[in-house]
Amino acid sequence: MGSNSIDSESSAELLQAEADIIRHSVGYLTSIALQCAVKLRIPDAIHRCGGSASMAELLAALAVPIPPAKQPYLWRLMKVLAMQGVFVAKGGDGDVYQLNTMSRLLLDDERGIWPGVLLATTPQFMGSAMRIGEWFTSEEDVEVTAFIMANGQNPHDTGGVDAEFNSIFNKTMAADSRFVADLVVRQCAEVFKGIGSLVDVAGGTGTMARAIAKAFPHVKCSVLDLAHVIQEISPEADNNNNVEFIAGDMMEFIPPADVILLKYVLHNWTDEDSVKILKRCREAVISHAGNGKVIIIDAVVGTPSPGLDLLQTQLLMDMEMMSLFMAKERYEHEWSKIIKEAGFTNYKIQPILGLRSVIELYI
Template identity: 45%
Template sequence: MGSLTNVREHQAEELWQAHAQVWNMMLNHINSMSLKCAIDLGIPDIIHTHGEPIPLSLLLSKLSIPPARADCFRRIMRLLVHSGVFAQSTISSNETEEAYGLTAISSTVLLKEKSMLPFLRLALDPVMTNPWQCLGRWLTTDGAATTPFELMNGKAVFELAGEVPEFNNLFNDGMAGDAHFVASVIIRDRGDDIFRGLSSLVDIGGGNGAMAMAIAEAFPHVKCTVFDLPHVVASLEGSAKVEAVGGNMFEFIPPADAVLLKWVLHDWSDEDCVKILKRCKEAIPCRERGGKVIIIEMVMKLDNGSSELDETELLFDMLMMCPSPGKERSEQEWKNIFAAAGFLDYTIMPILGLRSVIELYY
């Protein structure tokens, strides 16, 4: 009788653990929407300006939150504290009132002076999140829509950006925000290795020129060109060191010592990546003459681990599936594409956390 009871208790425990896990997955979007709320309200910057943990009452006042919403706000902050976005303490003069401070997360990437906010706003905008509602319908529909994004919005991402200025600005600001961050890290840690020997560089899909301008400023001897779709570079003014050129990378890429592809290839299928890289090969000299392609992308480990970084890789791969026909790739997948495009050698520098700098030569 005792063993039967133990079996039933074990089965009940498994049931409720499964129940809780499914609930957690079901409700995970609340984490991202609460983060979006904190960004929209500018909470990290308010705390930063205050200079120390800010009392809840003062934070409510600065945000002009009416008393009827105060408890709802406190519950949102409780979740963000649990997620590690903020830290909670109590006021020394009033141990009954909580106060909120910054953490490593909010102080390093969520302040206005940092560069991640535009990309977060893009990723969490309804235009980008709504297509997930039709994922199942897209998978089972043999139609013209190549992505869930296209099924939901009636147009591909770059088509929509070309027709809707607000989305175009949102998209370009998001890419520029990430470019500022990536450029600062690369220039600081490996800039001499990557850019010192170049006299010219073309940033393919360079948006508003954030990456190219950072490189040109750090390495004045490198003539930088931003090459993107005409509607993207239409408002980009060139300078003595940065030129803006509109065009289609599947048709032609301006010649240079190096071609930079930051977060471009993961938007495209393997076949299209080969086509793009073949155009890049036409634009640069061989390795002996200093030519190379500089790729900034994720190199997935695919080790089926259970860490937070492993999950982030999988989630980012899914993120690419929704708005584009592309994906994140393992080293072997990259190697196959490089070989098909006619490149003989490559090096991988894992200096950007989840992403790497790949140098490609022929």
């Protein structure tokens, strides 16, 4: 059918396009390969081998044992992961694997962000992704998200009734906060100068607040979050710092403070709800007197630069927020709009956290 009219150049284009379509069609296997690496604790096994391991050494070092009959197949997973840049393949036939920056971030240590891989590949998140097409064609209200279609309720409510999901969700947020806190404390010290109190609103299990309290002992830190999240916090974890935990609904009440922090929160909410939350934050700062501020840590799409790698990730995060919450990652003009609507006079964006920025809002 018309194949005679295809010259050699367009044949090459067609074949490349075919390869691209197939790669994207089976691209979910990249997520699953990453999930396998985390579940099998492959980065930790290579780390125990000194940061580099042959397949035989890797198999011997795995803490999660693989039955002998299946061991000959692990290299196929490793090849895919190395191709995606998770490990470095070395050796003539590529059967030695080294850790790199990406796989070191998957180690089970203080900086490890592996729980996020498990959260993104939970049946709840994957099930939600599978419903996106149906969501577009459904006559249901837009607020009945793909996540609700798949799971019957939104992610926060699911956390309230599903202990395993709640645990992996909170672990993901805590790991992210450990990762980000270090950078924020080092690069944004001036943001915390001269403040006496801070409330981390929807602050999860308090990792960020603990890091701020530790780095700036003069700041009295509190965390506000839903009851099922606050319940996860072990009292021992807070024996030695002055972080206060408050179970509550930020839509109802936000405790007054010099600074209100909203890290990774507003991207979960629609513009309308975000304006409501920001208004409450502004009131909480004003009622505490002084010249306080609100600090947002979230993505500003296209910032720091419109480089393809970060932008691709930000756009995928945006699609995830749409399917989970009918919410979004915002471009600067979208941030500007809701910030002004909530009554703030001005804002400053510092694009210092890779995918995310620190946004200061002034009363």
